[in-house]
Amino acid sequence: MKPALLVFDLDGTLIPTMEDYADQAARLMEAAFATPFAEAREAYFRTSGLPFEQQLGQLYPDHDDTDSVAARFESWKDGYLQGLTLDPAVADLLTGWHGQGFLIAISSNNMEHYVERLAREWPVDCALGYRPADRFGKGEDHFAALEARFGLARDRFVFTGDSPNDARIARAAGVEFRALLTRAFGSQDFLAVDPHIVILPRLEDLGATLPG
Secondary structure: OOOOOOEEEOOOOOOOOOOHHHHHHHHHHHHOOOOOOHHHHHHHOEOEOOOOOHHHHHHOOOEEEEEEEEHHHHHHHHHHHHHHOOOOHHHHHHHHHHOOOOOOEEEEEHHHHHHHHHOOOOOOOOOEEEOOOOOOOOOOOHHHHHHHHHHHHHHHEEEEOOOHHHHHHHHHHHHEEEEEEOOOOOOHHHOOOOOOOOOEEOHHHHHHOOOO
């Protein structure tokens, strides 16, 4: 069936934030847990796609002060994201897909208020983020919310993301997935999740992979 809703991860997919996030997260992890910077940075990418508080919970399950580290990360991110804009080339892609009749949504595990603030003027129909209070986040929660909002079954969604965790989330939810290559992850990282996964060298390659 022809897709009707294009769903995009935010960080690393629509905006090039992940390298800066990794640097800041690694600095905080080194200071708080004495993890060497390079090791902490690799661990951040390995668990990326989750809210940072959940990343820290996975990486440091025996530490009881991970919440304060996550709070410092989010405080830094608040200011960092206020200076970001959507690249005009990416905006043109989204506008073009809109013009072809697709609905556009963002599904991110970045904090909900950041996602909503960033996407307010972007050519998207819906922007969903992470809510710590009820752990509403990327995956089943977001896909169910999008089904209800647009009255579409998820077999008409195509989700594009830049991390193997995005691929795992889509697979678990039964949503078609496209893997966008970045500096963080190569083809083999995604093929390890699904040997038949569709890989995008560039975001603009998405259109050619969509069934007509």
